[in-house]
Amino acid sequence: MDRENRNAAIAALVILVGFGVLAYWLPTIMLALGGVSTVLAALAAVLFGLALFIVLWLRGRAQRRKENR
Template structure:
């Protein structure tokens, strides 16, 4: 395994770990926020999903630039 492959694997593992933990605790966070406001709970879910896609999009752009 060369250093580029190792770095890519490490980055993927960190992304999976962070968003996996966030997804694990997301229902608890949403239930707590839902006691305050259902709209707030929905906004938290949207922020989580948008954050996931933004991180993956930025990672893809970074990988594409390195390939050129």
């Protein structure tokens, strides 16, 4: 495994663990927000999904930019 592959694997691990921990706590967060407003609870779930896709999209762009150099 060369340096670039190792760095990509570490980045993937950090992203998966980070979003995994957040996904684990998401129901608790949604229940707490749902006590205030159901719209806030739904917004938390939507933001979680959007954040995941944005992080993966930015990671893909960075990888493509690195390959084109």
